[in-house]
Amino acid sequence: MVKEAIRVYARVKPLGRRQQAGIYSIDDDEKSLSTLEVIVPHDLADGVVNNKRESYKFKFQKIFDQEAKQDVVFDSIAKPVAECVLAGYNGTIFAYGQTGSGKTFTITGGAECYSDRGIIPRTLSYIFDQLQKDSSKVYTTHVSYLEIYNECGYDLLDPRHEASRLEDLPKEPGSTTIRRSKLHLVDLAGSERVAKTGVGGQLLTEAKYINLSLHYLEQVIIALAEKNRSHIPYRNSMMTSVLRDSLGGNCMTTMIAMLSIDKRNIDESISTCRFAQRVALIKNEAVLNEEVDPRLIIVQLKKEIQELKDELELVTGKQRTSELSQEELLQ
Numbered sequence: 001m002v003k004e005a006i007r008v009y010a011r012v013k014p015l016g017r018r019q020q021a022g023i024y025s026i027d028d029d030e031k032s033l034s035t036l037e038v039i040v041p042h043d044l045a046d047g048v049v050n051n052k053r054e055s056y057k058f059k060f061q062k063i064f065d066q067e068a069k070q071d072v073v074f075d076s077i078a079k080p081v082a083e084c085v086l087a088g089y090n091g092t093i094f095a096y097g098q099t100g101s102g103k104t105f106t107i108t109g110g111a112e113c114y115s116d117r118g119i120i121p122r123t124l125s126y127i128f129d130q131l132q133k134d135s136s137k138v139y140t141t142h143v144s145y146l147e148i149y150n151e152c153g154y155d156l157l158d159p160r161h162e163a164s165r166l167e168d169l170p171k172e173p174g175s176t177t178i179r180r181s182k183l184h185l186v187d188l189a190g191s192e193r194v195a196k197t198g199v200g201g202q203l204l205t206e207a208k209y210i211n212l213s214l215h216y217l218e219q220v221i222i223a224l225a226e227k228n229r230s231h232i233p234y235r236n237s238m239m240t241s242v243l244r245d246s247l248g249g250n251c252m253t254t255m256i257a258m259l260s261i262d263k264r265n266i267d268e269s270i271s272t273c274r275f276a277q278r279v280a281l282i283k284n285e286a287v288l289n290e291e292v293d294p295r296l297i298i299v300q301l302k303k304e305i306q307e308l309k310d311e312l313e314l315v316t317g318k319q320r321t322s323e324l325s326q327e328e329l330l331q
């Protein structure tokens with residue numbers, strides 16, 4: 001069993017041409033955790049004397065700055081998780097942050113050039129490369145691509161694109177393998193509050209669902225970070241039900257906090273960092289998912305029975321039939 005806290009990384013999205021950077025600094029220590037310091041200057045509109053905090057410091061496993069390329073992010077964050085999955089542990093990587101902070105770019109990738117591909121394509125090709133190299137084992141893989149929209153699940157690999165209930169969505173069972181592991185690569189919805197989005201109609205309904213499911217995710221995180229909490233409210237939303245194992249369970253989990261250091265988005269970035277610090281308190285216990293395969297046991301038992309039958313026939317000279325007698329059938 002491997003007991004370790006959820007690993008929390010941060011990635012700073014490059015500034016757009018018209019954006020102005022807020023004041024921040026990164027203290028990237030190779031040997032220990034990295035620190036992000038965000039400075040929010042006092043606003044004179046709040047009065048000359050005010051006690052608002054000016055400097056906020058947050059610790060991360062590592063912080064990827066605006067220059068960080070996709071291959072570096074994959075090597076540091078996703079490769080170790082893929083290695084664990086190949087060894088038989090469950091793994092999850094999820095990206096959290098406000099709209100436009102780079103979650104999809106990091107998890108799926110950008111469409112402009114091949115080197116912009118993100119964690120999903122890189123992890124899949126890495127896993128399949130490793131499977132091909134290892135001829136000593138038999139591997140079975142199941143892939144599902146799930147979208148949760150307004151509390152309904154959609155299997156994106158199913159051309160019918162119909163809404164499904166959680167029980168009906170494809171699972172990754174792997175029941176014929178001896179070691180089975182699940183890998184979740186998750187791109188969450190934007191984390192900003194409904195009030196800030198200023199939308200109505202269908203978009204408002206969507207924003208409310210997003211807020212609600214992120215709210216339930218937050219509740220689960222808070223409950224998990226508290227010591228001695230016996231009830232964790234996983235069943236409140238589809239997302240927390242799906243991620244149940246990944247959060248506070250049998251999984252090696254990694255979170256990427258996506259930060260936009262544009263001046264206007266500093267408040268949202270600070271709230272993303274606060275959320276990340278709570279997530280970093282959660283400890284998961286990953287166990288090797290090793291089990292005896294019932295199909296292999298049946299094959300082994302059949303072989304043993306045949307050998308015993310042959311032996312008996314040799315000793316008694318009588319051939320035994322496997323057909324049941326009338327008496328046995330009636331029992």
Ligand SMILES: Nc1ncnc2c1ncn2[C@@H]1O[C@H](COP(=O)(O)OP(=O)(O)OP(=O)(O)O)[C@@H](O)[C@H]1O
Nearest residue numbers: 013014098099100101102103104105106110189190
């Ligand atoms: N590290 C990066 N380098 C270059 N471009 C980036 C980077 N991160 C994000 N972008 C670009 O910024 C834009 C917004 O990013 P993205 O769509 O990934 O945000 P998001 O957090 O997934 O937003 P939403 O919550 O709306 O899904 C995209 O055009 C994306 O290509």
